[in-house]
Structures are given as C-alpha cells and as structure tokens.
Amino acid sequence: MYPFEYSTSIQKKSNENDNPSLKNQEKEEERIFCQRCYNLKYHNKLISSSSSWQETLTTDKSFLNFLQKKQNSIILTIIDIFDFPGSLIKNLDNLIGKNNSNILIANKIDLLPKNFDENWIKIWLKKYCSMYGLKNIHKIFLCSAKKNWMIKDLCNEISKIRNYNDDIYLIGNTNVGKSELINSFLRSFVYNGKKYKVTSSHIPGTTINMLGLPLNIFGDTFGKNVKGMLLNNNNQEDQKFLFDTPGIVNENQLFHFLDQEELKMILPQKNIRPLTYIFKPGKSLLFGGLGRIDYKEGTNPIRITVFSELDSHITSIEKANEFYEQLSSYEENHFLKPPIGSIERLKKFPKIVKSIKDLKVTSNEKLYMNTKKVSILDVVWSGVGWCSIGGVRIGDTAIFDVWSPDGRGVYVRNVPL
Ligand code: GDP
Incomplete structure (x- = not known):
C-alpha cells in the first residue's frame, strides 16, 4: 500500500x-x-x-x-x-x-x-x-x-x-x-x-x-x-x-525573485522569435533587471542572438553600470523591467551582480566553419531566456562578463557540433 x-x-x-x-x-x-x-x-x-x-x-x-x-x-x-x-x-x-x-x-x-x-x-x-x-x-x-x-x-x-x-x-x-x-x-x-x-x-x-x-x-x-x-x-x-x-x-531559477505581474512578462505565450545583433567590444546587452552580458574585450564585432520574451537593449558598458546603479531610485517609467512597481519594490529587488567573470570565447578554423550559421555557445538566464554567441573570427578571443540578480541562475551551454 x-x-x-x-x-x-x-x-x-x-x-x-x-x-x-x-x-x-x-x-x-x-x-x-x-x-x-x-x-x-x-x-x-x-x-x-x-x-x-x-x-x-x-x-x-x-x-x-x-x-x-x-x-x-x-x-x-x-x-x-x-x-x-x-x-x-x-x-x-x-x-x-x-x-x-x-x-x-x-x-x-x-x-x-x-x-x-x-x-x-x-x-x-x-x-x-x-x-x-x-x-x-x-x-x-x-x-x-x-x-x-x-x-x-x-x-x-x-x-x-x-x-x-x-x-x-x-x-x-x-x-x-x-x-x-x-x-x-x-x-x-x-x-x-x-x-x-x-x-x-x-x-x-x-x-x-x-x-x-x-x-x-x-x-x-x-x-x-x-x-x-x-x-x-x-x-x-x-x-x-x-x-x-x-x-x-x-533556488537558482530566477522566477523566485518575481511577483505575479513580473512573471507574466518573462513567460512566453508563443514561440520565441530570435533577434540577432552585431555586438561590438565595449558594449553591454541588457535584459531588464534580470540579466546582462558585457563584451569586455575583443578586437572585432561578433554576432549575438537573443531568445527571450523580454525586450533587450544594447548600450555601452559605462552606461549599463550607471543604469543599474540608479535602478532602485527609478520611478515606474524605467526600461529595465522587471522589476516593476514602486520604489520600495525596486529597492527590495536583488542587485544584479557579476555571476561569471572573464568568459572567454575563442574560435579556430574547424569551429568557425562549423558555426558559421549556428553559434559557439549559449549563455542562459534560468527561465528568462538565453543569448547565443557566434561569429567570433578565427584566432580571436572575445571576453565577456555575465550578470544576474544576486549572481544566480546563469548557465553556459556549449553548442554540440
Ligand atoms: P508545475 O509547477 O510543474 O505543475 O507547472 P504548471 O503545469 O503549473 O505550468 C507552469 C507554467 O508553464 C504555466 O503558466 C503553464 O501554462 C505553462 N506551461 C506548461 N506547459 C506548457 C507548454 O507545453 N507550453 C507552454 N508554452 N507553456 C506551458
């Protein structure tokens, strides 16, 4: 029984x-x-x-x-x-x-x-x-x-x-x-x-x-x-x-930080439409207050494709630092959503910090040939989505910092060839 x-x-x-x-x-x-x-x-x-x-x-x-x-x-x-x-x-x-x-x-x-x-x-x-x-x-x-x-x-x-x-x-x-x-x-x-x-x-x-x-x-x-x-x-x-x-x-799933309204923003209702950007060294890609990736060092632009329900934004690393510093004092009308709501809510929301430092992405001839269309690796923010990194030239090394609330919920996946 x-x-x-x-x-x-x-x-x-x-x-x-x-x-x-x-x-x-x-x-x-x-x-x-x-x-x-x-x-x-x-x-x-x-x-x-x-x-x-x-x-x-x-x-x-x-x-x-x-x-x-x-x-x-x-x-x-x-x-x-x-x-x-x-x-x-x-x-x-x-x-x-x-x-x-x-x-x-x-x-x-x-x-x-x-x-x-x-x-x-x-x-x-x-x-x-x-x-x-x-x-x-x-x-x-x-x-x-x-x-x-x-x-x-x-x-x-x-x-x-x-x-x-x-x-x-x-x-x-x-x-x-x-x-x-x-x-x-x-x-x-x-x-x-x-x-x-x-x-x-x-x-x-x-x-x-x-x-x-x-x-x-x-x-x-x-x-x-x-x-x-x-x-x-x-x-x-x-x-x-x-x-x-x-x-x-x-505990690593990022939706534990979110309230009902915020959850609705991250859960896709239909199939995700990927968005590809040309990503230059010195730039940062932001997913609201839930994720950020900085292209810290590198010689050439690369390709970054975003799979997420959240709006993504590209700005300079300096500006990104400023935005997140000020996040807890924004009024309703900020673009780094979620979090959403009163200043009290924003203040309570866990600070976005570096969860991976100096993520190195390199390419060689074989990898380059095989990943012309697909990407070399994905950086995943649990439940929020992921971005795929590709287009790194042969011999180049691109170095990234990855951020998330409280440093949680980030994974790196290699794309099998
Ligand atoms: P449980 O906690 O594992 O029981 O998860 P639920 O069954 O409550 O589902 C959690 C959320 O995922 C809900 O918003 C569901 O509507 C959504 N969901 C579950 N299955 C699917 C699916 O196959 N496709 C999509 N798009 N959403 C799903």
Whole structure:
C-alpha cells in the first residue's frame, strides 16, 4: 500500500450554483485539486494540512529519498526546454531507484523557434543530462503539454514499458509544466461523463501536495491492464496511481525573485522569435533587471542572438553600470523591467551582480566553419531566456562578463557540433 496518504479531492467551485454562466462553462468539467491548491485558487489562502504525507515530505530531500526507495515504477522526469539546464534536477541517477524506468520529457517545445532540429536537440539534451548526473534515460520526448504535441506517442511508450503493477511518478522542478502535462493526459478522456482538470498556474509551486490520480480515470492511456479502482474507492491496496509530485524548488531559477505581474512578462505565450545583433567590444546587452552580458574585450564585432520574451537593449558598458546603479531610485517609467512597481519594490529587488567573470570565447578554423550559421555557445538566464554567441573570427578571443540578480541562475551551454 502507498505509504503516505494521497491527496485527491474533486471539488465543485463553491459559487457554481449561483453563477449560471460558470455553471455552463464547467458543466462537463470537474477539477481535481489538492486541498492546498483548492484553497489557494478559490479562497486565496494557504492552509497547512495535517495529513501524514506532508509531515513526511516536508523537504524536497525527503521526497527524493522516498523516490529512491521505490522499485518498479515509471518515472516521468519533466524539464522546461526554455529553462535548460536550470530546470533539471541534478544528480537524478542517484536519486531514482535503479529498477525504475525513467522517461525524460522536454516540455514547452512550442516556445522554441519554428523548424528546430529534433534529433539535434535530443543529442544535446542527452549530453547535458549526463553532465548533470542523469544518464539513466529510457527515452526522450520533446512535448508541448499545452498544445498536446507528442503526448499520444509518450502515452504509447508508457503503455509499452509499464508492467501491470507499476505506479507512475511525475517529477520535476516547480513550473516545468507537471500539472499541464497531466491535463493533457486527461484532456481527451471522459470518466463517468465528466472531464477532469488539475490546477496549472504561472505561479511557481502550485503543486505542492503529492496528488495521486487513479490510473483508470485516464482510460487506456497507460495500458489496458490497469488495475485501478474508482475514485474514492477505499480499497487502496489495488489502486495504481499517477502521482503528481511536489515541485522541487531550485533556488537558482530566477522566477523566485518575481511577483505575479513580473512573471507574466518573462513567460512566453508563443514561440520565441530570435533577434540577432552585431555586438561590438565595449558594449553591454541588457535584459531588464534580470540579466546582462558585457563584451569586455575583443578586437572585432561578433554576432549575438537573443531568445527571450523580454525586450533587450544594447548600450555601452559605462552606461549599463550607471543604469543599474540608479535602478532602485527609478520611478515606474524605467526600461529595465522587471522589476516593476514602486520604489520600495525596486529597492527590495536583488542587485544584479557579476555571476561569471572573464568568459572567454575563442574560435579556430574547424569551429568557425562549423558555426558559421549556428553559434559557439549559449549563455542562459534560468527561465528568462538565453543569448547565443557566434561569429567570433578565427584566432580571436572575445571576453565577456555575465550578470544576474544576486549572481544566480546563469548557465553556459556549449553548442554540440
Ligand atoms: P508545475 O509547477 O510543474 O505543475 O507547472 P504548471 O503545469 O503549473 O505550468 C507552469 C507554467 O508553464 C504555466 O503558466 C503553464 O501554462 C505553462 N506551461 C506548461 N506547459 C506548457 C507548454 O507545453 N507550453 C507552454 N508554452 N507553456 C506551458
């Protein structure tokens, strides 16, 4: 039997009966909430539940320890392709028990520029996952939970490898799209004449409880021999579940610094359109108050391509220094957004500091030939976007300083050739 109490509740909105339009809108759909999410969404308050799992799973670490002890489960590890490697839980090989099958889901693929090369991204993901302690990957799926892309193929693969007795665990950092993925599993399945939905929100950390969903509400999605019982059935021994696990909080993800309005500014709603600049030595490229890269030393202009929802600006390094010095005293009308709001808010926002000093980018003949169209490396600000550096001439060395709030959330990725 599952050691912790799982938290599944089907709730009707409290005002549903009073509001005819809402009643119609949600007639066919009931929502599955953990108690915390329900209170957060409809009563705007956080409750602390006294259920036993919460006492046990008070920290991310205890949850991951629990996972390590699990055997014969299907693990769905989900990452946000727009925030990679920032959204990857480090050292997962040590944290996932050896007898579990791990499928890697790279979500939010709809945000990448059109015409991306699927194979190339998979090779690249594999390489980076291995560097960050995840080699044990059964298969990689590039998905969009929001748009239902590749979800059927993913479900088919799960059905193929899933044994009759296996539970499924969905793990990932906060905000990678775990709830949205479950919704895409649920979307096309109707149980007892109703559709279900779990909460999904741009507020990081909305899935804090472990939400256990009996597999049979997904129909045949995960294989025909599902030994699941009906919702609210007390015979828990026989139930098999898909567990939506508490999001693992990665302190390096920059969205932890942002409030709701600011988050909306950085989360892209559709595929990103890259913007390429000619970048000269002595210049600085700014992403609001969240990121900055200075081209400190070099002999020639290079090419820098920005992938971000935020407006980017190029100015001289001296001017950039001045702007950030004054940021906390700006009125509403400044251009280094986010942060946004009152002077108090700007004052409280963590100072942008150098997180990487003297990043050297060089090129040789082979690299130059191979990277004429693509770039040599990416500098990533977790969740905010990235810029690709290219066009460095043979024999040149370009030197950069990279900045971020509190020096957090910056990664350098080599582009595999
Ligand atoms: P969780 O914390 O891992 O459960 O993440 P959520 O499911 O709540 O999703 C976090 C945010 O990412 C929400 O704003 C979702 O709308 C968004 N999101 C989730 N999946 C996708 C996707 O496939 N594409 C895009 N563009 N956004 C997504």
